[in-house]
Amino acid sequence: MSAPEKIVAETRTEFGKGAARRIRRQDKVPAVIYSHGSDPLHITLPGHDTMMALKHGGTNALLELEIDGKLQLGLTKQVQVDPITRNLEHIDFVEVKKGEKVTVDISIQLVGEAVRDALVVVENTTVSVEAEATHIPESIEVDIEGAEVGTQIHASDLKLPSGSSLLTDAEMLIVNITNAPTAEEVEAELEEAEAEAGIERDESVAEAAEAAAPAEGEAAPAEGGSQE
Template sequence: MAASYELKASARDRVGKGAARALRREGLLPAVIYGDKKPALPITIPVKETTLTLHKGGFTAQIGVIDIDGKKHQVIAKDYQLHPVRDDVLHVDFLRVAKGATLTVEIPVQFLNEEDCPGLKKGGVLNIVRHTVEVTVPADAIPEAFELDLANAEPGDSLHISAIQLPEGCQPTITDRDFTIATIAAPAGMKEEEEDEGAATEEEAVEEEAASE
């Protein structure tokens, strides 16, 4: 399986908050590699390269390589901690990825043809319910993103997971319903017209019923 990034690392023997602060002053981050029925491995990784990799997007949905003093480990980032104020990366948890493994990951959703969407052209608003979709997928076939085409979406439409073509072997973790990814909210004027039409129809029905009595 092809890796999306590679980070140089070193084994870490210092633990605790004081040690973590000392590492950050040296331009390093504390991290850990775990899983695959092997002992957890505390490591240090470079702050700059890790931050750049994180900001490219899809950090927790990409296979990476951690090079620990020449020995390479295939991993996927399962969690990371950010500073509550500065958003600096403070810690990363990596999961070992064994050959043939199946992973649960969050895949981002990309919306296509917004400029051609009839619902948006008529003044509707794209309401995104899910920016990502959690799926189980073979580790060697993780898609970069799911694409949802808006070319035929009209005001009031709901767009569901069934509208996305999933790659072979990829399965949403929610399987009991065709869940919503986004909707095209109708503009206020259109809603008022529909309500007025509904009220008028109801009044006509009442008048017809009264006339027949």
């Protein structure tokens, strides 16, 4: 991980949805820093600069926050983004110190290509590791160049950066390389899925008809009768 980007933050005393909306209208982001044994610190961050810093920092972004002239490190734990505008809505940080160990989930990134006609299945996309707060890896590369059918890569096979230790079960399967299905197998699976869908549809129709039918001993409504 590269050196943390510095962001100048402002403390805030207004809370609630109304205050948050006012902050966002100013192109700023409401945030909270949680620390060990202290009350949460509510701050406001510049929107554009924070967005760029998070993009550079990846999933576990570490920012150097300047608050009232003092510097402290904040590790992102939850980032809320508007699903339509993609603007930042709120950020939760955890205060960390240099040399401190933290637990984070790191994404798996495949490198290379397996042999021809092989199907590469990523069974788990992240692993949990313990790493120094200032040296959190952005991702863990898994080299599958030339990997043969039958190859399985477990968590214990991962090459972790120096200073990091694996917390995930060492036997957890990360990558499984199998034979790619033939065109005939794919067609057969599609036909089977269509047949099952047809059966489920017929059963649903039958259940609906049964529910609409009058109960035993109950007269059906007379055609053309009055309605309430």
